Amino acid sequence: MNLQSTITLNNGVEMPRFGLGVYKVESGNEVEHAVKEALNVGYTHIDTAAFYDNEKGVGRMIKEANKEIFVTTKVWNDDQGYDATLRAFEKSQKNLGVDVIDLYLIHWPVKGKFVDTWKAMEKLYEEGQVRAIGVSNFLERELDELAQHSSTIPAVNQVEYHPWLQQHSLYDYCKHQGIQLEAWSPLTRGRKLDDETLLEIAKKHNKSAAQIILRWNVQKDVITIPKSVTPERIKENANIFDFELDADDMVTLATLDEGLRFGSHPKKFSE
Numbered sequence: 001m002n003l004q005s006t007i008t009l010n011n012g013v014e015m016p017r018f019g020l021g022v023y024k025v026e027s028g029n030e031v032e033h034a035v036k037e038a039l040n041v042g043y044t045h046i047d048t049a050a051f052y053d054n055e056k057g058v059g060r061m062i063k064e065a066n067k068e069i070f071v072t073t074k075v076w077n078d079d080q081g082y083d084a085t086l087r088a089f090e091k092s093q094k095n096l097g098v099d100v101i102d103l104y105l106i107h108w109p110v111k112g113k114f115v116d117t118w119k120a121m122e123k124l125y126e127e128g129q130v131r132a133i134g135v136s137n138f139l140e141r142e143l144d145e146l147a148q149h150s151s152t153i154p155a156v157n158q159v160e161y162h163p164w165l166q167q168h169s170l171y172d173y174c175k176h177q178g179i180q181l182e183a184w185s186p187l188t189r190g191r192k193l194d195d196e197t198l199l200e201i202a203k204k205h206n207k208s209a210a211q212i213i214l215r216w217n218v219q220k221d222v223i224t225i226p227k228s229v230t231p232e233r234i235k236e237n238a239n240i241f242d243f244e245l246d247a248d249d250m251v252t253l254a255t256l257d258e259g260l261r262f263g264s265h266p267k268k269f270s271e
């Protein structure tokens with residue numbers, strides 16, 4: 001496995017296991033520098049969203065790189081519903097400067113709206129405007145609700161996921177349904193990188209705490225999208241394909257789970 005390794009989604013599309021997240025990266029110089037640096041290091045996958053207001057900068061750098069890059073963007077909550085989603089998609093397409101978006105996600109399961117949003121995404125998929133469609137921040141009950149109204153199974157569910165929030169039940173549900181799990185805030189936004197258990201494993205492998213978490217994501221078959229605007233960290237985060245966590249490490253990391261969220265609970269939007 002290497003930095004460009006992919007996972008096959010349930011519709012046959014190949015999605016890189018590892019990418020750069022760009023939440024809170026300013027549109028303009030900041031996002032351009034981060035994306036350029038990542039693409040130079042060998043990243044082939046960028047995760048943005050209409051909400052992040054930096055699709056234009058991401059698009060500019062992808063165009064400049066002139067190579068195949070997998071781009072994910074997401075429809076924001078205010079744009080949910082059938083017609084509004086189609087309009088939002090068109091705007092993202094223009095911002096990114098591409099005809100076909102690789103992966104389009106429903107950002108949050110907005111109560112009373114996400115099923116209509118999904119219908120619009122199915123249309124975009126059928127028209128070939130997007131290579132794969134998926135969801136973000138969906139719990140099992142919202143995935144069940146979607147299944148009652150549509151036979152298209154989401155290709156991806158992007159959720160908060162790290163050793164302190166392992167979401168075992170959702171993990172198993174998605175595996176069973178063929179929905180690829182993707183980890184947001186894999187590095188806990190830096191808040192747990194001084195955890196002693198993590199640091200012990202890091203010392204054993206001569207790697208950083210961040211690298212241990214990202215390698216754990218890879219070994220759990222969870223796609224991961226760490227954010228950084230710091231060139232050294234962009235390199236460091238990608239340097240996880242030359243070692244392996246052993247069975248003892250995996251057992252130890254499993255014990256860290258405490259259901260701890262650093263971001264919002266999906267219930268905030270779905271209830």
Ligand SMILES: NC(=O)C1=CN([C@@H]2O[C@H](COP(=O)(O)OP(=O)(O)OC[C@H]3O[C@@H](n4cnc5c(N)ncnc54)[C@H](OP(=O)(O)O)[C@@H]3O)[C@@H](O)[C@H]2O)C=CC1
Binds near residue numbers: 047137158
């Ligand atoms: N679907 C959704 O609802 C959500 C999706 N996301 C997506 O997931 C991506 C990642 O999540 P995000 O919330 O940004 O947080 P991360 O867990 O990726 O953490 C990012 C923070 O960690 C720092 N950092 C990065 N690498 C290292 C390192 N090697 N050592 C120490 N610190 C490091 C960064 O600093 P610096 O940049 O200064 O280097 C930044 O402060 C987002 O950018 C976004 O694309 C995120 C939240 C919600």
Ligand SMILES: O=C1CO[C@H](CO)[C@@H](O)[C@@H]1O
Binds near residue numbers: 049
């Ligand atoms: O993608 C996102 C980035 O982080 C935000 C704050 O936690 C989230 O609300 C949003 O879903």
